[in-house]
């Protein structure tokens with residue numbers, strides 16, 4: 001397992017070791033000891049596994065839960081490809097308002113570690129994409145918050161125009177960054 005830094009120090013790219021042979025491949029998608037040793041450096045417990053399927057152009061996000069239900073997430077794409085984004089919402093962080101974007105795919109098998117204090121979202125690049133992620137806190141609908149995918153303060157380069165984006169009704173009414181509840 002290789003851990004790669006991003007421009008936001010606490011957000012890490014993880015490349016699991018993949019064992020390929022003439023049957024296909026095997027990899028440990030998550031190993032508690034290795035993850036705590038190489039990624040977080042502390043005890044890290046996940047309590048929920050999520051799985052979503054999206055068609056091309058679907059953008060889910062930017063979402064987060066506020067305290068006491070703030071979630072850290074370990075995310076990966078197991079079918080197709082997505083452009084995955086984390087946005088720093090920590091008021092004491094030197095990278096507040098900055099974002100990290102990475103392509104996650106069934107092909108590259110990369111994972112992204114997104115600590116508490118970040119908004120998260122992804123854009124579906126392939127015809128369909130299936131997205132799996134572990135969270136460190138349970139879902140709490142009352143604690144859910146959303147920031148507009150095209151907020152002009154954060155200014156994420158999604159690589160597509162507005163016309164190609166498919167949003168949930170909820171995501172059409174997300175907050176601006178400047179109006180958002182931060183950490």
Ligand SMILES: Cc1cn([C@H]2C[C@H](O)[C@@H](COP(=O)(O)OP(=O)(O)O[C@H]3O[C@H](C)C(=O)[C@H](O)[C@H]3O)O2)c(=O)[nH]c1=O
Pocket residue numbers: 050052060061063064120121122138139168
């Ligand atoms: C997130 C979640 C949702 N739900 C229910 C609530 C709705 O009835 C239905 C769809 O929820 P939603 O439209 O919020 O799903 P996404 O747009 O994929 O939301 C996710 O999008 C981005 C990518 C995230 O990082 C978050 O984990 C999460 O907010 O599933 C649950 O029952 N449990 C859950 O943990």
